Amino acid sequence: MLLVSEPILGEDEKAALCAVIDSNWITMGSRVQAFEKAFATAHGMTEGVAVNSCTAGLHLALAVLGVGPGDEVLVPSLSFVATANAVVYCGATPVFVDIGSPEVPLMSVEDAATRCTERTKAVIVMHYAGYLVDADEWREFADKRGLFLIEDSAHAVGAARSRIFGDIAVFSFFGNKNMTTAEGGMILGANEKMMDEFRRGRGHGMTTSTVQRLNGQGTYDVTMLGFNYRMTELSAALGLVQLEKLSGWNARRKTLSLQYRELLTGSGIGVPFATQSLSTHHIFPVLLPESADRGLVIAALRQEGIQTSFHYPPIHLLSWYLDRNPGVRLPVTEMFASRELTLPLHPKMEDAQVEHVTRALRRTLAHSAEPS
Numbered sequence: 001m002l003l004v005s006e007p008i009l010g011e012d013e014k015a016a017l018c019a020v021i022d023s024n025w026i027t028m029g030s031r032v033q034a035f036e037k038a039f040a041t042a043h044g045m046t047e048g049v050a051v052n053s054c055t056a057g058l059h060l061a062l063a064v065l066g067v068g069p070g071d072e073v074l075v076p077s078l079s080f081v082a083t084a085n086a087v088v089y090c091g092a093t094p095v096f097v098d099i100g101s102p103e104v105p106l107m108s109v110e111d112a113a114t115r116c117t118e119r120t121k122a123v124i125v126m127h128y129a130g131y132l133v134d135a136d137e138w139r140e141f142a143d144k145r146g147l148f149l150i151e152d153s154a155h156a157v158g159a160a161r162s163r164i165f166g167d168i169a170v171f172s173f174f175g176n177k178n179m180t181t182a183e184g185g186m187i188l189g190a191n192e193k194m195m196d197e198f199r200r201g202r203g204h205g206m207t208t209s210t211v212q213r214l215n216g217q218g219t220y221d222v223t224m225l226g227f228n229y230r231m232t233e234l235s236a237a238l239g240l241v242q243l244e245k246l247s248g249w250n251a252r253r254k255t256l257s258l259q260y261r262e263l264l265t266g267s268g269i270g271v272p273f274a275t276q277s278l279s280t281h282h283i284f285p286v287l288l289p290e291s292a293d294r295g296l297v298i299a300a301l302r303q304e305g306i307q308t309s310f311h312y313p314p315i316h317l318l319s320w321y322l323d324r325n326p327g328v329r330l331p332v333t334e335m336f337a338s339r340e341l342t343l344p345l346h347p348k349m350e351d352a353q354v355e356h357v358t359r360a361l362r363r364t365l366a367h368s369a370e371p372s
Ligand SMILES: *Cc1c(COP(=O)(O)O)cnc(C)c1O
Pocket: 052, 053, 054, 055, 056, 079, 080, 082, 083, 126, 152, 154, 155, 171, 172, 173, 174, 184, 185
């Protein structure tokens, strides 16, 4: 089966994990620190705080920023459920925002403006499929209203940009992302005081770390309500190895995406982001023709050994959210999500597999368009 995504793991990763075992220091040590530094530097920043998932990072960030009951946070509905869950964990209310268009399915700044109230405290943008949202537009939007700007950068790992533009950006290293630590995440930001609080908050709010106490710094105090969102040395060791390979993998993702784009030209299948080039090419979403039966297309591709998936069932239509907010309508998101299909894309793929997928897709659509 050709999978939608696959991690790349090999001898380098095995050696890195063995070295951690041999060191007998398995969490929050020198590898976590080295990974934080290396990842921050690769993204034009000086400081990073490693956590055990992107979800944990988003929650920790919102908690430290003081987002709580009565506050509203603008979020895209076309995202993974974690983006909104992090807001709910804080007792605040996620306010769902529509995408701009099916051609550029990123959160719309115009729609966000109409959904602002005096309770709006922050906005979380998401770089869908790896295509970066407009930095200037969102910075201005947030600054004008005094809102925190948070980048859910789960899809934007290794983006070739000079630095982050949000107050913070949170990245994911889950197994299906552009690089992996099995589970893991990273918070990047420029505000040192805030970064200090993230560092303390991921370890129960304790004022000293295990390493510091080992080095004779006495006992500890707890000065904030923290969490256990620590990263292990095993994860950090994987991260250091994977980070070295990231730009090569992202370049391969780009080549494969361009090949897909070319082979789908004139097929009646929509490929978003035709005019955007800056991307990490995390996934390859396409828009099926309105006439196509998506269930049949998925089944036909499966017959040919091709897995597909959706990005995403809109969060506001998931039962838990729908039950609490039945009135939310996001017409562009709903239309896009009803026709979207995500094709396989990962650096292990061969050119011939892209041809196989596009041929199968074209054939399936030709059949499904025939009158029965
Ligand atoms: C994967 C993902 C997350 C969650 O990341 P974890 O590291 O699994 O917690 C959050 N937001 C988006 C957009 C994602 O794709």
